[in-house]
Amino acid sequence: MNIFKRLLKNRISLLGLILLLCFVFVAIAAPWLAPPKEGSDPYRIPRRGWSLEPTPPTAQYPLGLTQGQYDIYYGLIWGTRTAFRVGIIVITFRALIGIILGSIAAYYGGLLDEILMRFTDIFMSFPYLIGVVVFVSIFGPGLNNVMIPLIALGWMPYARMIRGNILAIKQEEYVLAARAIGVSDFKIITRHILPNSIFPVLIQASMQIGSIVISVSALSFLGLGAPEGYADWGQMLSFARNWMLGEQGNVLKYWFTVVYPGLAMVLFVLSWNLIGDAFRDIMDPRIQA
Amino acid sequence: MLSYIVRRLLFLPVVLFGVTALIFALISTLGPWTRVATFVPSPDAERHVDLEAIIRKYNLDDPPLKMYLRWVKNLLQGNLGWSQSSHMTVTEAIARRFPATLELTLFAVIPVIIGGIFLGVISALHHNKPLDHATRIMAITLWSMPDFVLGLAVLMVGFGVLGWFPPGRLSAWAELEVLKESFRSFTGMYTLDSLLNLRLDIFWDALRHIIAPVFTLACLWWAFMLRITRSSMLDVLNQDYVRTARAKGLSEKTVIKKHALGNALIPVTTVASSMLLGLLGGVMIVETVFNYPGLGLLTSTAATRLDVPCVVGVALFYAVILVVVNLVVDVLYSIIDPRVRLE
Numbered sequence: 001m002n003i004f005k006r007l008l009k010n011r012i013s014l015l016g017l018i019l020l021l022c023f024v025f026v027a028i029a030a031p032w033l034a035p036p037k038e039g040s041d042p043y044r045i046p047r048r049g050w051s052l053e054p055t056p057p058t059a060q061y062p063l064g065l066t067q068g069q070y071d072i073y074y075g076l077i078w079g080t081r082t083a084f085r086v087g088i089i090v091i092t093f094r095a096l097i098g099i100i101l102g103s104i105a106a107y108y109g110g111l112l113d114e115i116l117m118r119f120t121d122i123f124m125s126f127p128y129l130i131g132v133v134v135f136v137s138i139f140g141p142g143l144n145n146v147m148i149p150l151i152a153l154g155w156m157p158y159a160r161m162i163r164g165n166i167l168a169i170k171q172e173e174y175v176l177a178a179r180a181i182g183v184s185d186f187k188i189i190t191r192h193i194l195p196n197s198i199f200p201v202l203i204q205a206s207m208q209i210g211s212i213v214i215s216v217s218a219l220s221f222l223g224l225g226a227p228e229g230y231a232d233w234g235q236m237l238s239f240a241r242n243w244m245l246g247e248q249g250n251v252l253k254y255w256f257t258v259v260y261p262g263l264a265m266v267l268f269v270l271s272w273n274l275i276g277d278a279f280r281d282i283m284d285p286r287i288q289a
Numbered sequence: 290m291l292s293y294i295v296r297r298l299l300f301l302p303v304v305l306f307g308v309t310a311l312i313f314a315l316i317s318t319l320g321p322w323t324r325v326a327t328f329v330p331s332p333d334a335e336r337h338v339d340l341e342a343i344i345r346k347y348n349l350d351d352p353p354l355k356m357y358l359r360w361v362k363n364l365l366q367g368n369l370g371w372s373q374s375s376h377m378t379v380t381e382a383i384a385r386r387f388p389a390t391l392e393l394t395l396f397a398v399i400p401v402i403i404g405g406i407f408l409g410v411i412s413a414l415h416h417n418k419p420l421d422h423a424t425r426i427m428a429i430t431l432w433s434m435p436d437f438v439l440g441l442a443v444l445m446v447g448f449g450v451l452g453w454f455p456p457g458r459l460s461a462w463a464e465l466e467v468l469k470e471s472f473r474s475f476t477g478m479y480t481l482d483s484l485l486n487l488r489l490d491i492f493w494d495a496l497r498h499i500i501a502p503v504f505t506l507a508c509l510w511w512a513f514m515l516r517i518t519r520s521s522m523l524d525v526l527n528q529d530y531v532r533t534a535r536a537k538g539l540s541e542k543t544v545i546k547k548h549a550l551g552n553a554l555i556p557v558t559t560v561a562s563s564m565l566l567g568l569l570g571g572v573m574i575v576e577t578v579f580n581y582p583g584l585g586l587l588t589s590t591a592a593t594r595l596d597v598p599c600v601v602g603v604a605l606f607y608a609v610i611l612v613v614v615n616l617v618v619d620v621l622y623s624i625i626d627p628r629v630r631l632e
Binding site: 012123130222223234265269272 | 303311589604607
């Protein structure tokens with residue numbers, strides 16, 4: 001709780017928290033902010049026409065319509081949900097795999113530790129984004145096919161971190177005492193060791209949500225992520241690609257196709273990074289002059 | 290030291306085995322046609338010959354282990370398969386595109402390192418003062434900017450509004466000049482080659498094309514560098530030996546230059562490898578945005594056309610570069626910082 005108070009006190013992280021709360025609100029209130037048509041999939045952005053050329057903002061569609069007449073306002077609102085969902089799913093599984101492998105390696109040590117850590121090294125020597133692209137080009141595009149490799153190529157830092165933390169805790173007296181009275185390995189790890197080493201890892205992991213949303217959107221931008229018409233910020237930006245140079249004499253004619261989805265993404269990622277940055281300073285006791 | 294390097298070198302094949310085995314397992318789930326294109330190193334896969342005949346001719350129904358060994362043997366001979374999206378062998382495609390990406394990365398690395406370190410040190414020296422807050426907020430904002438958003442913005446302003454920085458790698462006329470016999474290709478990097486050929490007009494054209502993607506790449510990593518340098522410098526400034534140096538009356542300039550800076554830069558070298566990783570990934574997005582024909586554009590085009598051999602070939606190429614760079618960085622680290630004992 002002390003940490004939370006300090007986050008509130010710091011003006012930079014307070015700004016981040018407020019921004020983040022706004023996004024949480026938008027995600028929760030999506031059905032009221034942008035009511036989907038009865039009976040249709042809410043994550044499909046409605047098309048307000050069939051012309052390819054974007055339509056500038058009007059009273060009816062406040063943020064305009066992007067390529068293919070997809071409603072930008074609707075896409076942004078429901079895209080917030082996509083961003084949170086993707087970020088949370090990827091982070092949860094990354095942390096889970098990292099924690100399981102890291103704690104097994106640290107607790108048992110020896111050969112098992114060596115094997116698991118070399119395994120980690122192999123995964124680390126795979127160029128991250130390229131690895132995702134390999135996976136997607138083999139199994140075909142789609143949000144799930146982007147998330148799976150993002151999980152598979154992202155758990156290693158957590159495994160290393162948790163391993164380091166546990167190695168430090170393992171020799172503490174209360175762990176030795178638990179072992180002496182015959183508590184099972186599984187119980188020692190889950191009841192005694194993890195609660196004392198997991199917290200910093202979980203915090204670190206959740207701060208990565210912003211960068212995961214960037215990666216997923218980048219792949220959607222390349223046309224490897226969400227299918228066309230799915231409410232996803234990266235995809236809305238890939239629609240903008242063909243129009244951002246406007247037309248002869250009016251270069252900024254289609255500015256709204258880039259600016260609104262871009263702004264949503266930058267603010268979302270910024271909110272996580274503002275909190276994360278303040279957090280790093282708080283957690284690092286050396287930097288407290 | 291030597292034993293450490295030897296151990297790392299011995300580990301290299303283990304890593305490469307892991308990476309190839311992983312990729313091979315993924316490829317094995319593919320449909321027959323794509324698999325043929327992956328394993329058959331010739332344009333045969335493009336012609337519509339009898340699938341059965343190809344499978345028989347190249348023994349594609351062998352057990353997996355045998356297939357894997359043969360595939361690796363091919364890889365070792367530089368045979369990465371046929372790329373359908375670029376109509377040439379993957380090896381050739383990589384060889385043609387790599388200089389462009391290398392040029393882009395080299396141009397980006399220099400401003401990132403110099404600018405990032407400089408501002409990071411300034412920021413740390415003004416810890417919690419307005420200047421520190423300003424650079425920090427700027428860095429976080431840039432860092433939060435997805436590369437394709439920033440790239441689109443740069444393209445919109447730099448080309449759309451100002452008309453200064455066109456996309457692509459060369460203008461059409463320069464492209465023709467470069468293909469002429471009188472233009473000798475030394476490195477494949479146009480800015481360097483044009484200078485060596487004493488063709489300032491081509492140099493200027495290449496420079497105009499490379500500035501926007503370099504700027505986009507550099508902005509992101511510049512923020513990263515700044516943050517690392519800042520926290521490491523803050524850490525060093527709180528150390529006892531810096532306090533001692535100040536206590537004995539050295540000028541602030543001497544304290545920082547002689548005592549603090551060198552030590553603060555040690556952790557910065559370790560992030561170099563992760564920066565390179567990020568640059569390689571970022572290159573894919575930035576090259577696509579600016580239509581810059583390097584490895585990144587090759588990969589993203591190949592991926593959208595489901596050209597598996599090409600994507601896999603680039604991934605393997607990157608994996609080798611990565612392992613080597615990591616090794617070099619680790620060794621350099623131990624040379625810079627004598628406290629680090631490599632075991």
